Amino acid sequence: MKWLPPYRVELELHGEDLGDFIKNSAYDLLISERFAEAFRAEGLTGLEGFHPVEVVRVRRRGKRALKPITVPRYYVVSSRFGRAAVDLVLNRVRTHRTPTCPECRSGGISAINGFVLEPETWSGEDIFRPRGMPGEIVVTERFKSFVERHALTNMVLTPTEQFVWDPGKLGPAPLST
Template sequence: MASEPAASPRFFVLKKGEIGSRHDVDVGKSEPVNRGDAALCPRCGGAIGMLQWLPPYRVELVLHGEELGDFMETSGDDLLVSERFARAFREEGLTGLEGFHPVEVVRVRRKRRGPKPVHVPHYLAVTPCFSHAAVDMARSRIVYADDPPTCEECREATKNAIYGYTLEPGTWRGEDIFRPRGLYGRLTVSERFARFVERHGFTHMKLTPTEQLVWDPIGLGPPVTKQG
Protein backbone atom coordinates (compact mmCIF):
# COMPACT_ATOMS: atom_id res chain seq x y z
CA MET A 1 0.00 0.00 0.00
CA ALA A 2 1.42 3.37 -1.02
CA SER A 3 2.15 5.76 1.81
CA GLU A 4 0.43 9.14 1.98
CA PRO A 5 2.53 12.04 0.68
CA ALA A 6 4.02 14.19 3.43
CA ALA A 7 2.17 17.45 4.00
CA SER A 8 3.99 20.61 2.98
CA PRO A 9 5.42 22.50 5.96
CA ARG A 10 3.43 25.52 7.12
CA PHE A 11 5.01 28.92 7.71
CA PHE A 12 3.89 32.09 9.43
CA VAL A 13 4.77 35.78 9.33
CA LEU A 14 5.85 37.08 12.73
CA LYS A 15 5.08 40.68 13.67
CA LYS A 16 4.76 42.58 16.92
CA GLY A 17 1.32 42.74 18.53
CA GLU A 18 -1.34 45.21 17.47
CA ILE A 19 -1.09 48.95 18.14
CA GLY A 20 -3.14 49.70 21.22
CA SER A 21 -2.69 46.24 22.68
CA ARG A 22 -1.84 45.54 26.32
CA HIS A 23 1.88 45.23 25.44
CA ASP A 24 2.14 48.01 22.85
CA VAL A 25 5.59 49.63 23.10
CA ASP A 26 8.03 51.64 20.98
CA VAL A 27 11.77 50.94 21.06
CA GLY A 28 14.37 53.66 20.63
CA LYS A 29 18.08 52.88 20.49
CA SER A 30 19.96 55.01 23.02
CA GLU A 31 23.24 56.79 22.27
CA PRO A 32 25.88 55.87 21.43
CA VAL A 33 24.42 53.87 18.53
CA ASN A 34 27.20 52.10 16.64
CA ARG A 35 26.60 50.60 13.21
CA GLY A 36 28.32 47.98 11.12
CA ASP A 37 27.96 47.07 7.46
CA ALA A 38 24.73 45.73 6.01
CA ALA A 39 24.59 42.16 4.69
CA LEU A 40 25.10 41.90 0.93
CA CYS A 41 23.95 39.38 -1.64
CA PRO A 42 26.92 37.14 -2.50
CA ARG A 43 25.94 37.11 -6.18
CA CYS A 44 24.79 40.62 -7.17
CA GLY A 45 26.29 42.59 -4.27
CA GLY A 46 23.04 44.38 -3.42
CA ALA A 47 22.08 45.12 0.20
CA ILE A 48 19.74 42.53 1.68
CA GLY A 49 19.45 43.94 5.18
CA MET A 50 19.81 46.99 7.41
CA LEU A 51 23.02 48.27 8.96
CA GLN A 52 24.23 45.97 11.74
CA TRP A 53 23.65 47.13 15.33
CA LEU A 54 26.88 46.97 17.33
CA PRO A 55 27.47 47.26 21.10
CA PRO A 56 26.68 48.88 23.43
CA TYR A 57 23.08 47.66 23.25
CA ARG A 58 21.08 50.37 25.03
CA VAL A 59 17.41 51.25 24.53
CA GLU A 60 14.68 53.55 25.74
CA LEU A 61 11.14 52.18 25.79
CA VAL A 62 7.90 54.11 25.38
CA LEU A 63 5.04 52.06 26.78
CA HIS A 64 1.65 52.70 25.16
CA GLY A 65 -0.02 49.69 26.76
CA GLU A 66 -0.08 48.38 30.31
CA GLU A 67 2.98 46.16 30.63
CA LEU A 68 6.09 45.08 28.75
CA GLY A 69 5.94 41.90 26.70
CA ASP A 70 8.31 39.21 25.45
CA PHE A 71 8.97 40.55 21.95
CA MET A 72 9.85 43.90 20.41
CA GLU A 73 10.92 45.09 16.98
CA THR A 74 13.69 47.66 16.58
CA SER A 75 14.49 50.11 13.80
CA GLY A 76 16.76 47.56 12.07
CA ASP A 77 16.95 43.81 11.54
CA ASP A 78 17.41 43.14 15.25
CA LEU A 79 14.75 42.08 17.73
CA LEU A 80 14.45 42.31 21.49
CA VAL A 81 13.29 39.18 23.30
CA SER A 82 12.74 38.61 26.99
CA GLU A 83 15.08 36.47 29.03
CA ARG A 84 12.34 33.87 29.53
CA PHE A 85 11.82 33.63 25.76
CA ALA A 86 15.57 33.30 25.13
CA ARG A 87 15.92 30.59 27.77
CA ALA A 88 13.04 28.51 26.40
CA PHE A 89 14.23 28.99 22.80
CA ARG A 90 17.64 27.55 23.66
CA GLU A 91 16.38 24.79 25.96
CA GLU A 92 13.98 23.47 23.33
CA GLY A 93 16.55 23.58 20.54
CA LEU A 94 14.89 26.05 18.21
CA THR A 95 17.09 27.62 15.55
CA GLY A 96 17.48 30.75 13.47
CA LEU A 97 18.37 33.44 16.02
CA GLU A 98 21.89 34.76 16.50
CA GLY A 99 23.51 37.08 19.04
CA PHE A 100 21.60 36.97 22.37
CA HIS A 101 23.38 40.11 23.57
CA PRO A 102 22.21 41.56 26.91
CA VAL A 103 20.43 44.89 26.51
CA GLU A 104 20.47 47.80 28.95
CA VAL A 105 17.04 49.41 29.31
CA VAL A 106 18.05 53.00 30.05
CA ARG A 107 14.54 54.33 30.55
CA VAL A 108 10.90 53.27 30.41
CA ARG A 109 8.44 56.09 29.76
CA ARG A 110 4.67 55.82 29.70
CA LYS A 111 2.88 57.45 26.78
CA ARG A 112 -0.35 57.75 28.75
CA ARG A 113 -1.08 58.50 32.36
CA GLY A 114 -0.70 55.60 34.71
CA PRO A 115 1.85 53.86 36.89
CA LYS A 116 5.13 52.73 35.43
CA PRO A 117 5.43 48.96 34.97
CA VAL A 118 6.37 47.22 38.19
CA HIS A 119 8.52 44.67 36.38
CA VAL A 120 10.96 45.45 33.56
CA PRO A 121 12.12 42.13 32.04
CA HIS A 122 15.73 41.54 31.11
CA TYR A 123 15.97 41.75 27.31
CA LEU A 124 18.42 40.36 24.79
CA ALA A 125 19.16 41.57 21.27
CA VAL A 126 18.86 38.83 18.65
CA THR A 127 19.21 38.78 14.88
CA PRO A 128 17.18 36.38 12.70
CA CYS A 129 19.29 34.58 10.12
CA PHE A 130 19.22 35.22 6.38
CA SER A 131 17.97 31.89 5.08
CA HIS A 132 18.49 29.83 1.95
CA ALA A 133 14.69 29.43 1.91
CA ALA A 134 13.32 31.31 -1.11
CA VAL A 135 9.98 32.82 -1.97
CA ASP A 136 8.23 30.86 -4.70
CA MET A 137 7.72 33.60 -7.28
CA ALA A 138 5.34 31.56 -9.40
CA ARG A 139 2.96 30.71 -6.54
CA SER A 140 3.24 33.87 -4.43
CA ARG A 141 0.97 36.87 -5.03
CA ILE A 142 3.36 39.81 -5.04
CA VAL A 143 2.95 43.10 -6.94
CA TYR A 144 6.37 44.46 -7.90
CA ALA A 145 6.95 48.18 -8.42
CA ASP A 146 8.76 47.74 -11.72
CA ASP A 147 10.30 44.50 -12.93
CA PRO A 148 10.40 41.22 -11.00
CA PRO A 149 13.70 40.20 -9.38
CA THR A 150 16.60 39.56 -11.73
CA CYS A 151 19.06 38.04 -9.24
CA GLU A 152 18.27 34.37 -8.65
CA GLU A 153 20.16 34.39 -5.36
CA CYS A 154 18.61 37.25 -3.35
CA ARG A 155 15.46 37.72 -5.49
CA GLU A 156 15.21 41.28 -4.23
CA ALA A 157 13.04 43.90 -5.96
CA THR A 158 10.82 46.75 -4.81
CA LYS A 159 7.33 45.57 -3.89
CA ASN A 160 4.08 47.54 -3.87
CA ALA A 161 1.76 44.89 -2.46
CA ILE A 162 1.73 41.34 -1.09
CA TYR A 163 -1.34 39.08 -1.11
CA GLY A 164 0.18 35.97 0.38
CA TYR A 165 3.38 34.10 -0.33
CA THR A 166 4.78 30.58 -0.21
CA LEU A 167 8.29 29.19 -0.13
CA GLU A 168 9.85 27.27 -2.98
CA PRO A 169 9.87 23.56 -2.14
CA GLY A 170 13.28 22.18 -1.20
CA THR A 171 14.87 25.54 -0.32
CA TRP A 172 14.08 25.65 3.43
CA ARG A 173 16.76 24.07 5.61
CA GLY A 174 14.80 23.75 8.83
CA GLU A 175 15.32 27.09 10.61
CA ASP A 176 12.52 28.05 12.99
CA ILE A 177 12.80 31.80 12.46
CA PHE A 178 14.43 33.41 9.42
CA ARG A 179 14.32 35.97 6.63
CA PRO A 180 13.66 34.27 3.26
CA ARG A 181 15.26 35.16 -0.05
CA GLY A 182 12.96 37.48 -1.96
CA LEU A 183 11.26 38.81 1.18
CA TYR A 184 14.04 39.63 3.62
CA GLY A 185 11.77 42.20 5.26
CA ARG A 186 9.22 39.58 6.31
CA LEU A 187 10.15 37.62 9.42
CA THR A 188 9.07 34.05 8.70
CA VAL A 189 8.71 31.26 11.26
CA SER A 190 8.06 27.53 11.22
CA GLU A 191 4.99 25.75 12.52
CA ARG A 192 7.15 24.47 15.38
CA PHE A 193 7.89 28.08 16.34
CA ALA A 194 4.17 28.92 16.25
CA ARG A 195 3.39 26.03 18.60
CA PHE A 196 6.27 27.11 20.84
CA VAL A 197 4.82 30.62 21.17
CA GLU A 198 1.35 29.33 21.92
CA ARG A 199 2.55 26.75 24.45
CA HIS A 200 4.53 29.29 26.48
CA GLY A 201 2.09 32.16 26.08
CA PHE A 202 4.71 34.60 24.86
CA THR A 203 3.28 38.08 24.49
CA HIS A 204 3.28 40.88 21.91
CA MET A 205 3.61 38.46 19.00
CA LYS A 206 1.24 38.20 16.05
CA LEU A 207 1.45 35.16 13.75
CA THR A 208 -0.23 35.10 10.32
CA PRO A 209 -0.01 32.18 7.86
CA THR A 210 2.20 33.36 5.01
CA GLU A 211 -0.46 32.59 2.40
CA GLN A 212 -2.88 34.91 4.26
CA LEU A 213 -0.58 37.91 4.62
CA VAL A 214 -2.04 41.07 3.07
CA TRP A 215 0.14 44.17 2.75
CA ASP A 216 -1.14 46.82 0.35
CA PRO A 217 -0.32 50.32 1.63
CA ILE A 218 -1.55 52.19 -1.47
CA GLY A 219 -4.57 50.02 -2.29
CA LEU A 220 -3.43 48.45 -5.55
CA GLY A 221 -5.36 45.23 -5.07
CA PRO A 222 -4.05 41.71 -5.69
CA PRO A 223 -1.91 40.92 -8.75
CA VAL A 224 -3.76 40.12 -11.94
CA THR A 225 -3.62 36.43 -12.78
CA LYS A 226 -2.46 35.82 -16.33
CA GLN A 227 -4.83 33.72 -18.38
CA GLY A 228 -3.37 30.70 -20.10
Protein backbone atom coordinates (compact mmCIF):
# COMPACT_ATOMS: atom_id res chain seq x y z
CA MET A 1 0.00 0.00 0.00
CA LYS A 2 1.14 3.52 -0.72
CA TRP A 3 2.19 5.57 2.32
CA LEU A 4 0.00 8.68 2.50
CA PRO A 5 0.34 11.87 4.60
CA PRO A 6 0.77 12.66 7.39
CA TYR A 7 4.26 11.15 7.25
CA ARG A 8 5.21 10.17 10.80
CA VAL A 9 7.88 7.68 11.86
CA GLU A 10 9.42 6.03 14.87
CA LEU A 11 13.12 5.30 14.42
CA GLU A 12 15.47 2.86 16.14
CA LEU A 13 18.99 4.06 16.78
CA HIS A 14 21.71 1.40 16.55
CA GLY A 15 24.96 3.10 17.46
CA GLU A 16 25.66 6.77 18.01
CA ASP A 17 23.99 8.65 15.14
CA LEU A 18 21.00 8.40 12.83
CA GLY A 19 21.94 7.87 9.19
CA ASP A 20 21.38 9.92 6.05
CA PHE A 21 19.52 7.03 4.39
CA ILE A 22 16.88 4.68 5.79
CA LYS A 23 15.07 2.09 3.67
CA ASN A 24 11.54 2.26 5.01
CA SER A 25 9.96 -0.27 2.64
CA ALA A 26 10.51 -1.69 -0.83
CA TYR A 27 9.27 1.63 -2.23
CA ASP A 28 9.71 4.37 0.39
CA LEU A 29 13.05 5.73 1.51
CA LEU A 30 13.87 8.25 4.21
CA ILE A 31 16.69 10.63 3.43
CA SER A 32 18.18 13.35 5.61
CA GLU A 33 17.84 17.00 4.74
CA ARG A 34 21.61 17.05 4.07
CA PHE A 35 21.19 14.22 1.53
CA ALA A 36 18.16 15.90 -0.10
CA GLU A 37 19.88 19.28 -0.47
CA ALA A 38 23.05 17.77 -1.95
CA PHE A 39 21.02 15.52 -4.31
CA ARG A 40 19.10 18.50 -5.67
CA ALA A 41 22.16 20.78 -5.85
CA GLU A 42 24.09 18.25 -7.94
CA GLY A 43 21.17 17.65 -10.28
CA LEU A 44 20.94 13.90 -9.70
CA THR A 45 17.82 12.10 -10.88
CA GLY A 46 15.64 9.15 -9.92
CA LEU A 47 14.11 10.19 -6.60
CA GLU A 48 10.67 11.72 -6.33
CA GLY A 49 8.47 12.99 -3.51
CA PHE A 50 10.67 14.87 -1.03
CA HIS A 51 7.85 15.13 1.51
CA PRO A 52 8.81 16.21 5.07
CA VAL A 53 8.58 13.52 7.74
CA GLU A 54 7.81 14.01 11.43
CA VAL A 55 10.00 11.86 13.69
CA VAL A 56 7.73 11.17 16.65
CA ARG A 57 10.10 8.94 18.62
CA VAL A 58 13.65 7.58 18.56
CA ARG A 59 14.36 4.36 20.44
CA ARG A 60 17.93 3.46 21.29
CA ARG A 61 19.12 -0.12 20.77
CA GLY A 62 22.29 -1.70 22.06
CA LYS A 63 24.70 0.29 24.21
CA ARG A 64 23.35 3.47 25.71
CA ALA A 65 25.07 6.48 24.22
CA LEU A 66 26.18 9.24 26.54
CA LYS A 67 25.75 12.03 24.03
CA PRO A 68 22.31 13.38 23.18
CA ILE A 69 20.74 12.33 19.89
CA THR A 70 20.60 14.87 17.10
CA VAL A 71 17.60 14.04 14.95
CA PRO A 72 18.04 15.37 11.42
CA ARG A 73 15.10 16.52 9.37
CA TYR A 74 13.99 13.66 7.11
CA TYR A 75 12.10 13.47 3.82
CA VAL A 76 10.24 10.52 2.34
CA VAL A 77 11.15 9.81 -1.28
CA SER A 78 10.56 7.00 -3.74
CA SER A 79 13.02 5.68 -6.27
CA ARG A 80 11.60 5.65 -9.78
CA PHE A 81 10.70 2.53 -11.68
CA GLY A 82 13.25 2.74 -14.44
CA ARG A 83 13.10 1.44 -17.98
CA ALA A 84 16.29 -0.52 -17.34
CA ALA A 85 15.61 -4.24 -17.40
CA VAL A 86 17.46 -7.26 -16.11
CA ASP A 87 19.04 -9.15 -19.01
CA LEU A 88 17.17 -12.46 -19.17
CA VAL A 89 20.09 -14.16 -20.95
CA LEU A 90 23.11 -12.89 -19.00
CA ASN A 91 21.71 -12.60 -15.49
CA ARG A 92 22.69 -14.97 -12.67
CA VAL A 93 19.24 -14.95 -11.07
CA ARG A 94 17.49 -18.25 -10.32
CA THR A 95 13.72 -18.18 -10.63
CA HIS A 96 11.19 -20.88 -9.84
CA ARG A 97 9.01 -19.86 -12.78
CA THR A 98 9.69 -18.21 -16.12
CA PRO A 99 8.70 -14.53 -16.25
CA THR A 100 5.42 -14.24 -18.17
CA CYS A 101 5.21 -10.45 -18.23
CA PRO A 102 7.73 -8.80 -20.58
CA GLU A 103 7.25 -5.49 -18.76
CA CYS A 104 7.89 -6.43 -15.10
CA ARG A 105 10.06 -9.51 -15.93
CA SER A 106 9.41 -10.93 -12.48
CA GLY A 107 9.43 -14.70 -12.24
CA GLY A 108 9.58 -15.68 -8.59
CA ILE A 109 13.21 -15.13 -7.61
CA SER A 110 14.82 -17.97 -5.62
CA ALA A 111 18.42 -16.71 -5.63
CA ILE A 112 20.50 -13.84 -6.97
CA ASN A 113 24.22 -14.25 -7.62
CA GLY A 114 24.86 -11.06 -9.55
CA PHE A 115 22.82 -9.52 -12.32
CA VAL A 116 23.29 -7.57 -15.53
CA LEU A 117 21.06 -4.95 -17.08
CA GLU A 118 20.03 -5.31 -20.70
CA PRO A 119 21.91 -2.85 -22.94
CA GLU A 120 19.95 0.11 -24.29
CA THR A 121 17.16 -0.12 -21.67
CA TRP A 122 18.52 2.34 -19.07
CA SER A 123 17.17 5.88 -19.52
CA GLY A 124 19.78 7.74 -17.47
CA GLU A 125 18.45 7.91 -13.88
CA ASP A 126 21.07 8.02 -11.13
CA ILE A 127 18.96 5.86 -8.80
CA PHE A 128 16.17 3.52 -9.96
CA ARG A 129 14.37 0.20 -9.59
CA PRO A 130 15.01 -2.01 -12.62
CA ARG A 131 12.43 -4.27 -14.21
CA GLY A 132 13.01 -7.88 -13.18
CA MET A 133 14.56 -7.09 -9.79
CA PRO A 134 11.60 -6.29 -7.49
CA GLY A 135 12.40 -4.37 -4.33
CA GLU A 136 16.00 -3.64 -5.31
CA ILE A 137 17.47 -0.22 -5.94
CA VAL A 138 20.27 0.32 -8.45
CA VAL A 139 22.51 3.37 -8.55
CA THR A 140 25.07 4.70 -11.02
CA GLU A 141 28.79 5.34 -10.55
CA ARG A 142 27.87 9.03 -10.46
CA PHE A 143 25.60 8.36 -7.46
CA LYS A 144 28.32 6.29 -5.78
CA SER A 145 30.76 9.20 -6.17
CA PHE A 146 28.10 11.57 -4.79
CA VAL A 147 27.69 9.38 -1.67
CA GLU A 148 31.46 9.25 -1.11
CA ARG A 149 32.01 12.97 -1.75
CA HIS A 150 29.33 13.97 0.79
CA ALA A 151 30.20 11.18 3.26
CA LEU A 152 26.55 10.10 3.39
CA THR A 153 25.88 7.42 5.98
CA ASN A 154 23.88 4.22 6.36
CA MET A 155 24.32 2.97 2.78
CA VAL A 156 26.10 -0.10 1.48
CA LEU A 157 26.62 0.00 -2.28
CA THR A 158 27.39 -3.31 -3.98
CA PRO A 159 28.27 -3.71 -7.67
CA THR A 160 25.44 -5.54 -9.47
CA GLU A 161 27.74 -8.37 -10.56
CA GLN A 162 28.67 -8.98 -6.88
CA PHE A 163 25.18 -8.67 -5.41
CA VAL A 164 24.19 -11.95 -3.70
CA TRP A 165 20.91 -13.02 -2.12
CA ASP A 166 20.85 -16.79 -1.91
CA PRO A 167 19.01 -18.01 1.22
CA GLY A 168 18.70 -21.60 -0.10
CA LYS A 169 22.40 -21.82 -1.15
CA LEU A 170 21.34 -22.64 -4.74
CA GLY A 171 24.33 -20.96 -6.36
CA PRO A 172 24.36 -18.97 -9.60
CA ALA A 173 21.96 -19.80 -12.37
CA PRO A 174 23.68 -21.27 -15.42
CA LEU A 175 24.19 -18.80 -18.24
CA SER A 176 21.70 -19.27 -21.07
CA THR A 177 23.02 -19.85 -24.56
